[in-house]
Structures are given as C-alpha cells and as structure tokens.
Amino acid sequence: MACRFSVLVLLCVVTSVLTLEKGTFLDMSYGYDENTLAYPSVGFFQLSIGERGPTDNFPWLEYNYMSLPEHIGTHIDAPAHFAKGRMRVDDIPIGRLICAAVRVDISEKAKIDRDYGMTVQDLQDWEEIHGKIPDESLLFVYTGWGAFYPDRLAYQGTTRNDTYLDEQGESLVHSPGVGPEAGTWLVQNRNIVGLGIDGPNLDCGQNEEFMTHRVLMEADIYGIENVANLDQLPNTGAKVYALPMKIVDGSGAPVRIIAMLDGDSSSGTAMLWATFSVCGVFLVISLMFQ
Amino acid sequence: MACRFSVLVLLCVVTSVLTLEKGTFLDMSYGYDENTLAYPSVGFFQLSIGERGPTDNFPWLEYNYMSLPEHIGTHIDAPAHFAKGRMRVDDIPIGRLICAAVRVDISEKAKIDRDYGMTVQDLQDWEEIHGKIPDESLLFVYTGWGAFYPDRLAYQGTTRNDTYLDEQGESLVHSPGVGPEAGTWLVQNRNIVGLGIDGPNLDCGQNEEFMTHRVLMEADIYGIENVANLDQLPNTGAKVYALPMKIVDGSGAPVRIIAMLDGDSSSGTAMLWATFSVCGVFLVISLMFQ
Numbered sequence: 001m002a003c004r005f006s007v008l009v010l011l012c013v014v015t016s017v018l019t020l021e022k023g024t025f026l027d028m029s030y031g032y033d034e035n036t037l038a039y040p041s042v043g044f045f046q047l048s049i050g051e052r053g054p055t056d057n058f059p060w061l062e063y064n065y066m067s068l069p070e071h072i073g074t075h076i077d078a079p080a081h082f083a084k085g086r087m088r089v090d091d092i093p094i095g096r097l098i099c100a101a102v103r104v105d106i107s108e109k110a111k112i113d114r115d116y117g118m119t120v121q122d123l124q125d126w127e128e129i130h131g132k133i134p135d136e137s138l139l140f141v142y143t144g145w146g147a148f149y150p151d152r153l154a155y156q157g158t159t160r161n162d163t164y165l166d167e168q169g170e171s172l173v174h175s176p177g178v179g180p181e182a183g184t185w186l187v188q189n190r191n192i193v194g195l196g197i198d199g200p201n202l203d204c205g206q207n208e209e210f211m212t213h214r215v216l217m218e219a220d221i222y223g224i225e226n227v228a229n230l231d232q233l234p235n236t237g238a239k240v241y242a243l244p245m246k247i248v249d250g251s252g253a254p255v256r257i258i259a260m261l262d263g264d265s266s267s268g269t270a271m272l273w274a275t276f277s278v279c280g281v282f283l284v285i286s287l288m289f290q
Numbered sequence: 291m292a293c294r295f296s297v298l299v300l301l302c303v304v305t306s307v308l309t310l311e312k313g314t315f316l317d318m319s320y321g322y323d324e325n326t327l328a329y330p331s332v333g334f335f336q337l338s339i340g341e342r343g344p345t346d347n348f349p350w351l352e353y354n355y356m357s358l359p360e361h362i363g364t365h366i367d368a369p370a371h372f373a374k375g376r377m378r379v380d381d382i383p384i385g386r387l388i389c390a391a392v393r394v395d396i397s398e399k400a401k402i403d404r405d406y407g408m409t410v411q412d413l414q415d416w417e418e419i420h421g422k423i424p425d426e427s428l429l430f431v432y433t434g435w436g437a438f439y440p441d442r443l444a445y446q447g448t449t450r451n452d453t454y455l456d457e458q459g460e461s462l463v464h465s466p467g468v469g470p471e472a473g474t475w476l477v478q479n480r481n482i483v484g485l486g487i488d489g490p491n492l493d494c495g496q497n498e499e500f501m502t503h504r505v506l507m508e509a510d511i512y513g514i515e516n517v518a519n520l521d522q523l524p525n526t527g528a529k530v531y532a533l534p535m536k537i538v539d540g541s542g543a544p545v546r547i548i549a550m551l552d553g554d555s556s557s558g559t560a561m562l563w564a565t566f567s568v569c570g571v572f573l574v575i576s577l578m579f580q
Contacts (some may be wrong), residue, residue: 025384033538060374062541067357084350089550106498243533243546249321251352256533258384
C-alpha cells in the first residue's frame, strides 16, 4: 500500500513541477517612437536613421541614433529623482528589480474621478482579500489609464507638452495616482521596493507638489510610470523583471518590464504550496491506511 | 512508520525548495557614461543634466537628457542590423531573451592571438565536455577582453574612433571573435537564440566583411556585444534575462543583462531532480519497511 502511494506521490509531484514550468510572459513596456508620451515639458524621443538598406560594403545594413529624456515612455524614476543622496539608476540592486509583483485595482474609482488618488483604505481593502502586501514586492497601481495611451488628451488631461502648469501655477494634468497618505502608509507600514502605475504620474495629476514621489523616494523606493498591459497582470502571484538601462548617475531610465504569469517556474512559493499539498494528501492517506 | 516517513519527505522537499530559492544575480551590463565604448565610427553616449539640486518648487530634483547610437556599450544587435527583413529589436519574442545561458571559453587562445576567431572545433570540444549546446540557449563567447574595458587601445586595438578602416580598406580593429565557419556551423547544426561576446565585435576585429554577423542574422539570431563580467558566468547552468530597451524598428538597443547563478529558483529542471531524488529515497525506504 505504501509503495502504491509512493508512486502516486511521485506522479503528482512530477506533474505539478511540469505544470509550473509553463509560464507565459507579459511585456509591460511601451515601444519608443515619436508618439511615446512624456510628462508635459519633459521632452520627446527621436530616432534618426544612419543606414537602412544596401551599402557599398554590405548587402544590408541598419543602424540608428536616438535622443531622449530619461523620464519618457515606460521608465523608472530612481529615488534620486526627488530625494537628495538617494539611489540613482545604477545604484539599485538587482534584487529590487527582479521580485514579486502585486496589483491594486483602483480602475472603477478612477472611472468616476479622473484625479482619484489611491487611499490607505484601498490598500487595506486589498489586504483584506489577498493578505499582507509581501515584503520586497513591486506594487502596481492599476488605474485603467493604459487604455488611453498614447492619446495625449485622454491620458494626461491636456494636449500641452511645453508645461504642466498654467499661469496660476495650477496643474494642467488630470490622471489618477497614489494619494500622499497612501504613499506614507506604505513607507511606514510595509516594505515594498517600488511602485508602478499605468498612467503618466505616480501622483495624481492635480498634485503639483509631487508629494507621493517625494515620500517614497526619500525612503529609497523607486517608481515606474507608463506601465503597459497592467490590465493583464493578476493581483497576486506574478514575478516581475524590471530591468532599466544602466545609466551612470541616472535619475531615471527606460525600463523593460516583463512579468511571468501562470505559474512561473521560478515561483518558489507556488512550488512550495504545490509540494505541501501533495505531501499533505499523502500524509492523510497514509494515516488512514496505517 | 508511513507517517514518520511522510513527515521526513515533507521536510526534505521543503528544505530543497528553500535552498533552490537562493540564487545570486550577475549584472552583465556596463554602465553608460562618456567613457562607454562603441565600435570606431559609431558615436558616443552623452548625458546632459536638466536639474540636479534644489529648485523653486522642490527640495530636490534630478533629471537628465541623453543622446546615443543604438550600438554602444552593452547592446543587442537585432537580426535586422545586417539582414534585410529580419527581426528588429521590438520584434524579438521575450522567450528568446529569457533563456538558458552557456559559455564557451576561448580566452587562452585569444591571449596568444588577439585576432583569434572561435572555430567549429572549439564548439565541438565544448560539447565533448558539457554535452550538446541546449536548444534555445544564448551562447556567450568568453574572450577575456572584458578585462581591458574601457581602455580603447587594449580593447579595440586602436585609439581611432572616427573609422574602423584605414586608407587601404583594412580593419584597424584587433579583437577576438567568432569565425564565420563557427557561425555557419551554429546556424546549420544547433538552435541558439543569440550569441554574446565580451568584446567589441561578434566577428574577429580583422574580419571587415562582418560575415559572422551576416550569417547569424540572416537566420534571425541576435548578437550582444560588450558583455560585462563574463569571467563570472559558469560554462553551463545559468539562466539569463537580456532585456533590451524597446525601440520601435530599432536595429539594436542598450540591453540590461542579468544572469541568475547558483541554483536559480526558476530552474525547473533542478527542482525536478531534487524532487525526484527525495521521492526516490522515500520509495526505497517504503519498500524496505513494507
């Protein structure tokens, strides 16, 4: 009997391992071209072609040049962006860029109020369902704004790209974000490595003080803005690889973000639980037939 | 008895899972600054500071602008770089950028001949020891040239940066690389996704025809040049994440390469064997005490 169950356990474990091996990739970065959005006044991405065709020396040759601000398209805000002496892009340890991802969905609230700021209550409601926000995770705030990208007016609330302030110093930008109280709560009560958003700004568009940026970055937490395909990220269980261009002393950089979904083989936790379950079943059956 | 062994199995599996979880990261990208090397004639990286200090509106603010060619520093050569109609940077599937890594060491031969080109024999010698080059792996060629980076003369064999050819059309560059026969052999006999090198050129410096580039890229295999820290990559067993900046229609791009060493948690195969072993031990013990 023990032998038969051993074979059963063996088969179950092998099956679970093989199943977990099959992850699917989610690309969470927008491509860079002349339509790539940056916050008003930040600038543009420009690609100029060096060669694209046959040359005297080669049957085919392509190469290009580019110019861009650090903070454009899907980009990382290093903590130094808003906080003196904090990490620049090339200081961020890899272990803070390859980590667990969680997603907090505020898209229904943002539909009603385009300047909605995520609250402490939103975070506590999330934890009520999913448990505590894991240590050293990258927290994504899903606003639904990705659906508007790259429509400048819908996405940023203004077609202006020369300034984000009007003559009275009021913000022209409208977009949902993270309220400063929620940012402060995260810094004081949880241990995240970064905060990402599928909109133009970690802060709500109407917060011209950039308080959420400042609070997070003072605590050496990085930001990621203009995250793509956040509608497809599950609220928990994904692993994320957010690898920025390694700009020496950069305050920000283009970042390529890939999430691994559907039972990433690298998800030790999922593996642990699968193994636990199988062993648990075996334990119960063994006890029954003892 | 069965119960006691169940607990044993449970403990063993949990231990193996927790052990496998501990990988270490290897950063295989150089930082971008004014010393970043590009092949002679390709150009320079320039960072210009927008703000770096207190401003009227913020206690601290940093942001910068940059200009650069695609093919500088640690960068990917998309197949379209040298082959008409082949993949550009944003066409490369993620599954070809996150994969197994192998390393072929030609550093001793490059010490003797700075224009050494890896041969078919080098590849066959490697396979003699390590087995067949795995399908869909990224193959790194370790020349030892990383030790010279960013010393232009030692690394590229010339201090010229305006051209790589002299008046007679002969290459000024000296650096080890991959011989075209080895490139052709890989295309015809193996199934790699990309070829990386810790030098300025996939081809040997003296091959001004860029034949290895052309042969590989015609087969939609990408290249990576100026790979950092290749001395620390094991010959087999690492997993690599090579995530390029997503330039629309790019022929190349800055790429951040991270290798996971020492029992990556994502190594499903290692996990499978660990689980197999534990279950095997249990099976034998069960049979003994039946």
